Amino acid sequence: MIVDVHAHLLLPGVEELVAGQPGHDAHRALDARRNGAESLRVSGRMVAERLGRLTDVGARLADMDRAGVDVQLVSPSPSHYHYWAAPALAERAHRLANEGVAEHCSRAPGRLLGLGLVPLQHPELAVGLLDHALSLGLRGVEVSSHAPGRELSDPAYEPLWERAAAAGAVLFVHPFGCTLDARLDRWYLSNIVGQPAENAVALSHLVFSGVLDRHPGLRVLAAHGGGYLPTHIGRADHGWRVRPEARGCADPPSSYLRRMWFDSLVHDPAVLRHLVEAVGADRVLLGSDHPFDMGTETPVAALRAAGLDTASLARIGGGNAAELLGLTTDPSTEEAP
Template sequence: MTAPTVDVHAHVLLPEVERLVAGEPALAAARQLDARRNGPDALAVNGQMVRERLGVLTDVAQRLSAMDGAGVDVQLVSPSPSHYHYWADRGLARTVWETANTATAEHCARAPERLRGLGLAPLQHPDLAVQALDHALGEGLAGVEIGSHAPGRELSDPAYEPFWERAAETGALVFLHPFGCTLDERLDRWYLSNSVGQPTENAVALSHLVFSGVLDRHPRLRIVAAHGGGYLPTHLGRADHAWRVRPDAGNCAHPPSHYARRLWFDSLVHDPAVLRELVRVAGADRVLLGSDFPFDMGTDDPVAALRAAELNDPDFDAVRGGNAAALLNLKEIR
């Protein structure tokens, strides 16, 4: 009996969500901002890339076939971050999260032994986030996916305290996955908006959680950071130094490096040396296999990418699936 191979970073596209927001004036403004941040070349490539992958993003049979080809037994499926729509007003936000949660649950229910799901929570309306989390759990999902910030709010905002408390109380997974970068036009060429912007957003968001004391106040939180946590895990020495010498450097009880072992990280770092360092810093029990399926900034063979890091056998097996199986309460396979 061995733990299944579990990919915790895989996405589903939900056309029903996009139909809900079509024609909204605020959507047009959000897309204009997205265009400024990414630049025309990136948007053109993105559109073609998504069209080519529409089948595996929406059809369960195609998803399972791709999983078989990659040697993945179970996926934790989260909505495409393009469905966040953090510009939506309260009424529309509720419709978006309810629709996304239900649609994701229905997608996963077509292959319940192989698919687990995550819902959405409206970070732009912190007072509704608990309701969204409870709705996701009520649909049988494992938790929710969130971005790195909402307009005018960082994850350290006290308004999110009830959400963190509820997530900790229920044992829900919170998958931190950025969408867009606030460095805006500075990254509008050469796809810097993703290659530099995403790891930057991960590092900023996690730093807010660490330095503000969120992880001290809610030690049972189960937060999984996409993209290996971005730049943060490999630059914790500087964060620790600031914590030691600067009286203004946060309210956390321990050096920032302490909290790397209080979070979980996916393995999607695209460099075996960086993955080995992530395992060293966070511990092999805190790293989970991730592919960003099926987008082009992911990997088609996450197990091979993990194998390239040349971890010892117990650590390899833990990252390959043992850690995620424990988080998701999955059964072993023969």
């Protein structure tokens, strides 16, 4: 069984709900400043061309069949976070997103699993909306790398981490937007550089703040191979050893890489091999970013290109996801992709 844990769904109803609401125009202006006009135009055309693949279950299943994927873990497009929204609107939008993902996945039981959303800008609402997502049969929630004025190390999120760990919910960390803002507003650096930078910052906050010490059962799944963190973890370990203020976590930062999970979407066989070496073959899961252009149409082929051993291929291709998501397949009986 081949499982893709990084695939997205567009939910037009969420965008209809937030359009014209106070704060929406400022959010759009920030998005424009961070990405630049040219990238916004290219992204707009790309999404329009792939709209069916982002919304239609039949098109999704056809894509999965072509890619050799048996099961997809579907998460909302990160454009639906809307962390600018006031509490009442945020709750409505995130409930609508959770229900939209659940309805989409219900059309292909056995092949589609889902993740919901929680409003990180309102920590007091997050536990309730996590429970809402889980009550719909979703496997967890997707969150960005930060919310305005809050990092993932913020103590206000402790109830969310506690509840997620107790429920066995997956926390899929997928950045949207980079706080380097206009420095990355050309050549699509907002995504090319910004996403892996945000991944590294977010995961570092979880590690160095001791979140993973306090909540060892937290199931963190990082998009984009964890960004720059796994490939530069030696610097983190060195800082932890020599700087007393960096000792917010009990153990060297590299040890926490083996307490999280990472998707395989790194776009380079050598980087994928390094990721596996840094975190372990039992901590990497197949990811495609379907169907966006910064993903891959051939995730299984990309995995094979890394030249890993048969056991590692089997685990990354589906065995690890089966364990993380509670699927019924026995990973030890799976064949390599």
